[in-house]
Every structure is written in C-alpha cells, then in structure tokens.
Amino acid sequence: MINIDVLSDEKAWSKKIKKKELFFREICNFFPRKYRFPNKKIVLSLLLSNNKCIKKLNKNFRNKNKSTDILSFPLTKKIKISKKTYIGDIIISYNFMNKPKSQNIKNFKKKVIKTFIHGYLHLLGFDHIKDKDYKRMLSEEEKIYKSVILKIN
Numbered sequence: 001m002i003n004i005d006v007l008s009d010e011k012a013w014s015k016k017i018k019k020k021e022l023f024f025r026e027i028c029n030f031f032p033r034k035y036r037f038p039n040k041k042i043v044l045s046l047l048l049s050n051n052k053c054i055k056k057l058n059k060n061f062r063n064k065n066k067s068t069d070i071l072s073f074p075l076t077k078k079i080k081i082s083k084k085t086y087i088g089d090i091i092i093s094y095n096f097m098n099k100p101k102s103q104n105i106k107n108f109k110k111k112v113i114k115t116f117i118h119g120y121l122h123l124l125g126f127d128h129i130k131d132k133d134y135k136r137m138l139s140e141e142e143k144i145y146k147s148v149i150l151k152i153n
Contacts, residue, residue, distance in 0.1 A: 001041055002028040008048040010094045016108050020048065027113055030148040035120075041084040044123060046116070051095040069096035070115050072122035079125050090119035110149065117144045 006021045008014070017023050024046060028036065047053075051067035058064045058071060074088040097111050121137055121144075128134035 001038070002031075002036060003041060003043045004028065005043070005045040006048065007045065009053060010048060010050040012050075012094050012098070013048040016098070016105055017112070023109075024116065026152060027116060027148055030151040031144055032147050035124075035144060037081055040081055042081065043084070043086045044120075045089045047089065047091040049091050049093060051093050054091055054093045057091060067093060067095065069093055070119045072119040074123045074125065077125065079123070088123040090116065090123065092116065092119070109152075113148055113152070114141070114145055117141055117148070120144075 002025075004021070004024050006024055008020065013020065054071060055065070055067040058066060058068055061071070061073070069092065071091045072088065073090075075086055079085070079087060092112065092115055097108060097115065103111075118137075118141055121140060126133070126137040126140065128137050
C-alpha cells in the first residue's frame with residue numbers, strides 16, 4: 001500500500017485538482033501490482049508547487065539554476081522495501097503542468113499523472129543517465145501510465 005502526504009504551496013493547483021489526496025491515492029491504487037507493494041507500507045511526500053520554489057530547490061540540491069517540471073529526492077540510492085518504508089519526496093511544478101494554458105483539465109491531469117509516475121520511479125531507484133537506463137525507465141513509465149489511465153478516466 002502506498003501512503004502519500006500531499007502538500008501544496010501553490011493555490012492554482014486547487015483550481016485543476018479539487019481533491020488532491022484522493023487524486024494521487026487513486027493513481028497509486030491503479031499502479032500494476034509490483035509497484036503497489038501489497039502487504040507493505042510505502043510512504044512518500046508530494047509537494048505541489050510552482051516554478052519559483054522548484055527553481056530554488058533545483059539550485060540548492062542539484063546546482064542547476066532553473067525551474068523544471070519535477071524533482072525527486074529518493075531517501076537512498078538503493079531502495080530496499082521492507083514492511084514500512086519511506087522512499088522520499090517529489091515536487092511538481094504547476095507552471096510546467098499548466099502548459100499550454102489553453103489545455104483542458106483532462107489533459108492537465110494526464111500530464112500530472114505521467115509526471116508523477118516519472119518521479120515515483122526515481123524514488124524507486126530508476127534513472128535516465130545512461131541510454132539503456134532511459135529506455136528501461138521509459139518502458140516502465142509507459143506500462144504504469146497505461147494501467148492508470150485505463151481506470152482513472
């Protein structure tokens with residue numbers, strides 16, 4: 001089971017996603033079984049933020065002075081899932097999700113789902129530095145996204 005502490009420091013998120021905790025809990029409930037970790041308790045925090053905050057975090061922790069769509073901070077490099085495991089933090093920028101501003105709510109949510117899945121995989125130890133790792137991560141991202149999107153719409 002996946003527990004997510006959802007926090008927000010950007011009011012605009014509430015205009016697009018009314019019940020944020022429920023929205024992200026549902027996404028996780030529709031993950032393929034191997035990513036839901038049944039009989040275990042996975043915990044992570046999610047901050048729904050904006051470009052200003054994410055730029056500051058990106059500068060402080062990654063030495064990159066720019067905003068980005070998502071940041072993931074895994075608790076450890078090699079995750080070992082035990083009975084109860086805190087896996088890390090994800091921060092998503094509203095400004096990136098809301099491009100183009102003319103997109104409808106459904107497309108906004110699809111983008112958020114895909115981005116969240118990407119961050120979740122980073123917390124589980126996936127990365128995309130090497131080409132083979134990129135392909136593997138992209139493949140897993142697509143499997144999870146397809147599983148979620150079939151059930152959430």
